[in-house]
Every structure is written in structure tokens, then in C-alpha cells.
Amino acid sequence: MHFFLDRFEATVRSRREAPAACDQSLVTTFESFRALACGVGGVLLNTIDAGSRGESEPRASASGAPSTAPLRSRLGKTIAGGADGERHIGILLPTSAAAAVSIFGCWYAGLTPVPLNFMLPPDELKRIVADAGITLIVTIERFAPLAEAAGATPLVLSGKTTLIPGELAAPPADKDQTAVILYTSGTSGDPKGVCLSFDNLVSNALACIEHAGITPDQSFLSVLPQFHSFGFTAMTVTPLLLGATVHYLPRFTPAAILDTVSEKHISVFMGVASMYGVLLGMSAAEPAMFASLRLAVSGGEPLPDSIADGFEQRFGVRIMQGYGLTETSPVATLNTPAANRHGSVGRPLPGVRVWAADEAGRDRPAGQEGELIVAGHCVMKGYHNKPETTAAALLGDGSQDRALRTGDIGRVDADGYVFITGRAKEMMIVAGENVFPGEIERVLATHPAVAEAAVIGVRSERHGERPVAFVVLREAAAVDAAALQTYCRERLAGYKVPREVYFAADFPRAATGKIMKRLLRPPG
Incomplete structure (x- = not known):
């Protein structure tokens, strides 16, 4: 029995010829999606087997395709490489049907997928690959050098050798x-x-389906990368487990979004607030293009009233705010067309509880602020190779009803609607991606002209937040803002590069000498 795939197999039987995962280069039915996933799974097993025998290429059967029948059972512990007896396989692919096939292929092979952020520079990616114990990465030709630079062997997807049907x-x-x-x-x-x-994935998907009233005849559109928790669970696992169609675009291109929503009659779209802001600003966008849209969800960053109200007034579509973290699988709360409260991120999904707690961990009364705690089936198992970090984040005894300290500040009203009012952490959310000031500060501090650096998040209508740097230069040193931005761009992912750099003689400090970041503000 496979807790997830047995459910997916039932979906395949009932939706065999219905369109499943689709993009500009690959269109699948549920039957062909399953066959391709099994084929990729077989190639993975053969590749691992070849590596264990010191061969550079997997063995093929008489038909020319890699032979897979006896491999999974014969390999046994050869494919066990993770802390829990797992073999971790990197997935370095753009948002696509092929990425969905590869993820399911890992599961059919008994392997654990680790989706990787292709926007990261090699050094950052290398740290993740090493932490996960990844030696093999499923990728495309364009990303193969990045996979190699990260210290892993690329397995390049091809319609002739790897992306082939199997059983x-x-x-x-x-x-x-x-x-x-x-x-x-x-x-x-x-x-x-x-x-x-x-259980996290199945429970979160089924709870989303129940809470939002999603049916198999819906069509999803995803531009969220599958290394992102919303792109993975909400826009890949959920539609394919449900039996709905999901269309993928490799990147957020506003014109392509409009065309796809209109031509494919998209009914479910999820994005970050800044994406809706860009669509709202397009002169070519017309209300008729959104006529099929039934559920438009915003998550990952705060949704400004100007965007929410403007979108509804112009296109007749009310955007539903939701809330969650990677650690909550990810969806914890969601407004729906039937139950939507302005300014909130909705009520908890079925089987999920959310409450506000004070600094001592005691529950706060309804309407009072505290750190938000999330409990239920959605809460993660823990952090890989980080038992102390896991223990600090999770409450309880590790039982099924685990509770997560989110680090977010908010309140829960008497009707159960959750309102986010701030973040206890310094983390910024830039266009839906997590960015931490300390990471940028450390890079700036390595520049020979920089004595000290402090980075804050500043509200941005387009990106949710933008990183802004304040720098104190070394005595007699000289450098301009553009040079420091270039220096960061060479060492960080693009979305982490400070949008603005300001220079100061010194920073405001507390009595202990700690920089008081709350007093840092861009000029004007």
C-alpha cells in the first residue's frame, strides 16, 4: 500500500482520458501522465543501479528502453541514502508538466524528490545539495551546468531517453x-x-479541496515554481490528486497569463499579490478575459487593498487571501467566495487549528494579538538534519497533532478569521520568496569598502517588499551604490539584491551597541 499513490491510481482510473498536466511542450492525460511518471521512475532506478555497478549508462531491455522490473526490490539498501533510509533526488526544472511528472516519477521509484531553486547561484545551491545528500539531479540541458556546479550528476530530461512511458x-x-x-x-x-x-500532502490537498469547494472539472493555472511550497502542493499535488487539469507556464509573463486564462478557460489561479498588481496595471487586460475565473488566491505576501479593490472593480474578480508556510504543507487558512472577511487571511482549513499566543505560550483571547500557532495535519515532520531547530519550532510531543510556532504576529477573531499584523522574524517576502537581511548583510560586509551593513524590508506595491541596504564605509574608502548592487548580484539570487543602497556615517544604536533597525528609513 502506498498512502499517496494508491489514491492517485484511483484518480487515474476514473479520469483516464481527461487532461492532466499540460504546458507548451507537453500535454498529458491522466493515463499518459502516469505512464511517463513510471518511465522516469524506471530511468532513475536504472541510473542509480548503473552508478552502483560503476557503469556510466543504465542497461536497456530488448526494446531499447531501460529495464526496470526487478530493480527496485533488487537494489534494496543501495538506494537508501537519506537520514530515514531515503534516497534524495534533486529536481532542477522550470515550472512545467515535466517537473510534475518527475516528482511523481520519484515516488513510483520509491525515492524522495527535493525540488531545487534554479534561480540560486551555484554556491547557494551547492549548500542545499550537500545538506540533502543529493548526488543525482533531474534537470534540463540549460540547467545541467548548474547541477554539475552544485556537485551532482545531471540526469537530463529528453523525449527520446528519459521522458518515456513505462510501468x-x-x-x-x-x-x-x-x-x-x-x-x-x-x-x-x-x-x-x-x-x-x-499524510501532510494528502491531508492538505483534501482539506483545500473541501474548504474551497474545488471539483475535478476545474482548470488550474500555475506560474508558481514547484520548488515553492504553494507551487508544489497547491498547484501540483492538489489538482492531480483531485483529477483536475493544471496548466503550467515557466515564468510569470503577464501577456501569457491573460492568453492562457482566456483560451484555456482557467477557473483556479494562485499567485502572490504583486502578480495581481501587474495584471491590474495592464492596459490590454479586459474583464472578459477573466470570465471563467472562479477562485483567485493570493498568498506569500500581504495583499494591498489597492490591488484587491482595483482587481474586483475592473475585472469583477474578488481575490481570496490565504496564509501558510512551507512548514504547514503549506495552506493553513483561506478565504473563500462563500466565507470571506476583508483584511483577513481566512479561516483555518478542516483539521487545522490556528490561535494567537503570548510570550509565555498562553492562548490570547479572541481579537488580541500574539504569535500565531498552527496545529493539525498540515504541520511538517521537521527540518532535515536539524533536530535542535525542529525542537525550537514545534510544540508538543511530536504526536500527530504537532503545533508550529510561525513567528508571525496576528489575531484570531471570534468567528475564527485570522488576521496577520506583523512578523516576529526579520524575514522579508520579496515577490513571494523568503529573504533574510542577515544573508545580504554578510555579503555586503565582505566588500573591502564596507565597514558595516544593515538591511531592512520596505513595502513595495510591485514585489510585496524590497530589500534596502544601509552601509557605513571604511575610513577613506569610496564606492557607489551601483557597484555594491553589482557586487551582491554576483553572489546572491537576483531577488535578494538590494533595490536601494544608502550611505550613513553610523547607525542608530541601542545601549548595547545593537543596530536599531526600526529607526532605519529610506530618505523621503
């Missing part, structure tokens, strides 16, 4: 087995691998 029986897997490791930055910017179980 594998679902291996046994219980509900508590790790299904995926999704990496998110820690408070210091160091990567943290969030381990989600098959």
Missing part, C-alpha cells in the same frame, strides 16, 4: 514517510529542508 507498481509507503523535502531559508539565511510526509 512500475506503486511501492509501499506509509503516511508518515517523508514525501518531499522543500528548502526554505533559515533566520540566518542558511538553508532549512522542510520534511513533509505523504
